[in-house]
Amino acid sequence: MSNDTVEKQQPACWEPSIAGFLCKWCSYAGADLAGSSRMEYPPNVKVVRVPCSGRIDPLFILKAFQQGADGVLVSGCHPGDCHYAEGNYYARRRLTLLKRLLEFMGYHPKRLRLEWVSAAEAREFAEVVTGMVEEIRSLGPATQERRAGADAGAAAQVGAEGGGA
């Protein structure tokens, strides 16, 4: 194994850090509605807005893991409802294949979560995030899946922000 064989001591305030790729027209709007409605859910998802789930290159997801994400959430419009008609169909094929590849590589299957959330589904969004944060919390940080230097930066950052909701 490489130079980080010693398990890093998790700081007592370790919080899951999840990257969320949300499509602008449905999922991001749904998340926004959750906020406007003052729904309470954990703050651990760092949102990256994309115009469409079809824009998501597997590169983004893999890079997120390398940069310190303990989990990645991808959410788009329901099939049939894509703002661009078919973008999410391409995403569906591509990301299904990515999930198979990641599992083959030994990534824990729960670390990549794929969802369809519409602009009206604020509650569903809050539930997805709540569920995922708890899941990742129980799995622990994704130290094994990424490069040696990433954890120091990620843990320090989250620690500084203090505890979540």
Place this chain on the structure above:
Amino acid sequence: MNGEVMARLREEAKRLLADGEVLMVVGYREGTSAAEAIPAFLTDPEGVDSLIFNPLCIQNPATFLKRASRDRVAVIAKPCDTRSLVALIQEKQLSREQLVVMSVPCPGIVDMVKFGEALGDDLAIVESVSLEGEVLSVSLAGKGTRELKLTEVHALKCAGCTLREPVIADIRLDEGVTVSRPELADLLKGRAEEMERKAREERLCSWREFFSRCIRCYACRNVCPVCFCEKCFADETRPQWVARSLDHGENELFHLVRFMHVAGRCTECGECERACPMGIPLTVVTEKMNREVEGLFGHIPGQSLEEIPPLGRFALEDLDIFGKG
């Protein structure tokens, strides 16, 4: 290779060049040592005698055509190479009309590592190599001839090859040649399945070890016939997707993204693994990916000129794993 077929190969190449039908013939010639073959790029009809074809002709010539001009070119291609040519035509990197595909009888190619091990020190004194039936005759300077059974030094991908016919061909120089052993096809597939049988954490450790070896020479990408982006994501600096550091995580990032970028287009030619100087078993992943592509989308890359690769299209009834938590 049969002397008659070899003569015909050279004759056809000479005719194509002399008549101006093609600008260039892409084939194989003897390497700096007779123990290896290297690609040949002929433009002079007088040079055709340098063309050879034997089990040492391991390179996939399609990779030399991936940023080709529109000039007509003849390619001496093994059946598996023709799949890569089809893949390039599907994605409009080449036109069918500009190619003259010269299909050669391929009993399989040699694994150069096994070949080197079989010959040992004699590798340095090889004068010529020829195939007679299933036997490789290797003549050695001052030591007569060594005979090796081809099946003992076969490249893994050839051992169980069932692709006897080229997918496309204009000039056929192939008669029925069968030195493959289909029962060994399972050996090739077995590698990915063996990996799948391991526990998740063990798999993670295995890949971590493999990718720790990567020196980011990009030989795998450079040799790949379907990696033809003008600017590869790995070379991009704004933004810098992949750090210029030999960290197993960054290495894995490069490889996993590349596997996804070639997914549905990779024809499992195996050149990536052959080119890798660090012995990373890349074809274990390409085999797995192609099995998934076939299972999920019913597609086998490089078979039909008109097909669009699966990630460039979709079906309403595609499997949906979203929303399952």
